[in-house]
Amino acid sequence: MKIMELRVTVDRIEEGKAVLLVRESETDAILWPVQALPEGVREGMILKIRVEPDEEATQAAKERVENLLKKLVSKGL
Numbered sequence: 001m002k003i004m005e006l007r008v009t010v011d012r013i014e015e016g017k018a019v020l021l022v023r024e025s026e027t028d029a030i031l032w033p034v035q036a037l038p039e040g041v042r043e044g045m046i047l048k049i050r051v052e053p054d055e056e057a058t059q060a061a062k063e064r065v066e067n068l069l070k071k072l073v074s075k076g077l
Contacts, residue, residue, distance in 0.1 A: 003052040010045045020047065 008020035013034055022028040023046070041047065 001053045003050065006049045006051065008047050008049060010041060010043050010047065012043055020049075 007023040008030065009023060009026060011019040011021045011026075011029070013019075016034050018032045018034050018037055018041070020030040020032050022030065037047075
């Protein structure tokens with residue numbers, strides 16, 4: 001699968017959330033927890049965000065849900 005990289009502008013930080021505007025248009029916003037940003041990030045900075053599928057975590061979640069469903073079905077719920 002394709003790995004995507006976004007550039008965002010830190011528009012503002014308020015109430016523990018950063019509002020990140022997706023460049024170039026800066027019309028789409030992402031709310032991001034401040035504690036999940038690198039130390040020292042402040043308003044006006046431009047950041048890169050890398051997005052890629054995590055196949056291992058996806059498979060683990062799928063198996064966990066399937067096991068939960070099997071338990072529910074076996075209990076008649």
